[in-house]
Amino acid sequence: MTSQEAHPQRTGEPATTSAPHHGPPIPHNGPLVTEEDIAAVTEALRSGWLASGPRTAALEEAFAERFHPMHACAVSSGTAGLTLALRGAGLGDTGATVAVPTYGCSALLDAVLAAGCTPMVVDITERTLTLDPERLDRASRLDAVIAVHTHGHPADLDALRPKAALLVEDCCQSLGGHDEQGRPLGGIGDAAVFSFYATKVISAGEGGMLLQSDRAAWERVRVHQDPAAREIYTPRFNHRLPDPAAALALSQFRRLDRIVAHRRTLAARFTAALPPHIAPPPGLAPGQVPYRYCLRAADRAQQQQWIGHLRAAGISADPLIPARHLLHRQLGLEPQEYPVAERVVDSTVSVPLFAALTDEQAHRVAAALTGLPD
Template structure:
């Protein structure tokens, strides 16, 4: 009998998730309401205090974090080039000027040395905790620079507390999902309060430009349900990554490696990314997985690098350029069955 294909991403929707959404539908209150408020309170408790503001997307959270930190027109904001284009979109929406900076080849996070060389005078930077690894916030914040921690790929890890604000995403492929949705959090509450003021666009006693970036209670209910099992999600992802590590042990002796940092204490791995010796071997491994009915992806194609999108020369970010030609991401999510994990591991073990 032919085995079913294994997709690179697949959400885990439980009976509890469906019941949580059904409860909202039965209540008749579908828009932003009591479940959204409960999510904000739950998230603040998860972070050990502070204030949270739930929003329509992770991009909206980035946009409002920038506004909350008083981004000035055309002000430069440093960003890692090995990151989602949502960073560029949020900065442009807020009126700033994005400046892509190269990353470290070990954990794929923003390189503090390159930041000083490329954007040393920048007051603001967005640091992505790439695929669950921790960006070096203290080094990036040198000289009083304010850092927005992009935790869209690291929810459930220790990140988010060291910067001026932290943003999260609940998109369909993220660690916890509502289909869409985002959130901004900060310890002092000033950024979250500013975001909440902007989000509440209607029925205000005075007018200033605002916009409807609200989350629905349908989304909030699903997110809350999944947050209830965050510890189990973390544990399952870590166990699966460890299983792959063991299966790939022979690859480490032939020039292959994987992204560092996702196995550090308390961290939650979002992706399992291998770095091939060269692009031909990456292509060969991807083909081996495809033959086995297993989907893999190149996590960041060369044309997707942010400096490429802005028309900057390739030589400005050589590490990211190299990573884009040699990285391959394997399926890593709690919805994988034990049998599927064994199938993926079998390909790693047999690849020569």
């Protein structure tokens, strides 16, 4: 989950080395809304059903079918889904320790704290930018781990499984992907959360989906979708997903495999365009969803040189997360305890890769990548 998608972090205007671009600027990200999507939302609006209703239920059924035997609950956001995953497991308001990767959106902290738990921020692996299992204490078992499949790269779930009583997959950037063993991301942990934010793999503007393997946990979170009065009062929040948003998400979910295939084609095209001295993004593997196409520069100077080269070609390249937004820094923790994340933010160059990218835009991106300076 990355808040930087809506408001990309700007780092000034680095020196440029490429020729001026021809054509309109290419954004870093953007949603793909088709006529099919518009028709689905229009039908929902004309039905007169604006609150959660039949389309929300249909979306839940579609996810439950794809990720059988998981139980599905549509929610108002990915953050809400993470919060409810912890509460559904009985960890709410217990101060339970929940490990999260430092390279990620601050919504991870929001979700853990909103659930009444305690976040433990952990450094990441160099290759996949996911939470590093080796950084966790081998002597004690955590209450929970939120394993983010960062940029679509699968976290090492098998290594994380014995580390915590509850394993939550954050699939907000990996819908439609599989791990190296061919298992669908979202169907491996005790719970999984997806986001339908505007620039995710599929979009409803906002919203998300929570999957849970334990039916009792699923039943506990369903009360947050029930607007009726409680027999015995307990506080709860409204985390429901309205029908028009569910209609949009369902329309896109039905063509998920095509969306994922297009992303993979784009990633392969960009890799083929790279000059010999530029390595492709580490961590890219068959089966995963290339949510981001992130090159890794040698240092900050080269990072800024590459970003300048691409921006001069009218391509909105981006470093994604500045150092001050790393979660350990947000909590005032010592940067030297998180060396991999500190190094990654000064080397990452994210190139536009999203479902709405046209063939002409992809051609311009590939051409600019071919000319990346050494």
